[in-house]
Amino acid sequence: MRDLLTHAVEDYLKTIYDLSLNYGRASTTQIADVLDVAPASVTGMVKKLTGTTPPLVEYQKHRGVVLTPDGEKVALEIIRHHRLLELFLHETLGYSWDEVDAEADLLEHVISDKFEQRIAEVLGNPTHDPHGDPIPTRDLEIPSHATLCLSHLRPDERGSIQRVRDTDPELLRYLSDHGVVPQASFTVTGFTSFDGNLTLLIDGQDKPVVLGTRITQQIFVEKE
């Protein structure tokens, strides 16, 4: 089985995992969009992933895909690699927050168990990456915590940033420049109902930030 875990397969499983978290299942088109391949290619790969022993995904024609427990294990292993790498690049090699994702995407498929273990040790076996996402443990459990979407908060509510689920470097840099980084505490100071914009005042900053609906749905927070 080990030999069918190509980079391509791992990327599909990781993508299906992420989409399933957000939508309960992954559609052909969604997967194709994320991986930047043609929808027909996804159909082909998904069929392959169903036909392996053990099968890595469950799939019904025209109904979308979910991971089997075996597929989820592979996905979590890759996600563990990815998030440890992000943290490692940031902490040990001085990468900035918006540079880590692209490099981790390449390295996550290549590093050995030993490499994974060593960087985890060097970093003190962390439970969360620089975006605030949880890092699966070595036996692939996810340390969860009660978070909700920033878009659910309303004026006068306070919270702290937990995770930013977006990979656009420009956006990440913008957020970072305005103090919207994991662990930062803030107060919601405004809400425009017709367009869904939220205004935040990050503790210690002098100017509030206005964030559109798209991004407020990508930022996860803990209420205070």
Next chain:
Amino acid sequence: MRDLLTHAVEDYLKTIYDLSLNYGRASTTQIADVLDVAPASVTGMVKKLTGTTPPLVEYQKHRGVVLTPDGEKVALEIIRHHRLLELFLHETLGYSWDEVDAEADLLEHVISDKFEQRIAEVLGNPTHDPHGDPIPTRDLEIPSHATLCLSHLRPDERGSIQRVRDTDPELLRYLSDHGVVPQASFTVTGFTSFDGNLTLLIDGQDKPVVLGTRITQQIFVEKE
């Protein structure tokens, strides 16, 4: 051009570089042996490498292969990656000497220029890797030094180990266990002319080591 630099192509170029250093050129069979592929596959790849713009190798049927300046640049880039990675794995992540080669072989094709630069900085822009091999500089020059083959020394000559050009983990561990590591100083205490065996006494060790011809040709030293 960038897109034809696949892992496979890079491995071929690196192998041709190494073989050319030792033999002046690389034969189809030698390349096939190193890369563990069929000779016919080498012929196919070498043809491809001749047909690129710019060509990466020069090749005449039945006469072997050498790198063009362009091919050499690619090879040196990969070799720089490899040797920096070996050192990084050893120094920063605590890998032992015999573990670094396999992991570096995987990572060398994947890391970005930025990663290369960062680990070089962290390591203090080193000029030699843990095996004692020189690390090409950022502009791909090779810092050379006057070394010769251990097999050329004779009893009573003294020297220090510079490089061990072998990748067999068991052998490397054996050498390491017996003090045959870069920088170690030694005296040649014996030579058996009929089989070419050399006996060494490493400074600070109590027992001499006997090394066969194959390995004495893989160890490079500086005379003292």
Next chain:
DNA sequence: TCTCAAATTTAGTTAAGCCTAAAAAAGGAT
């Protein structure tokens, strides 16, 4: 319920990089 656009699958290709088997070239020994 019908219709139609969007989503998905099927069918047929392509490009890499490998393989085996067989043919051909090289080059050392007699």
Next chain:
DNA sequence: ATCCTTTTTTAGGCTTAACTAAATTTGAGA
């Protein structure tokens, strides 16, 4: 100079993961 072995190349095929184009299915709106 010829033979014979080794090396190398040719020819034909396989697999993976992508692609395009065409056919089919789905499901939302009238």
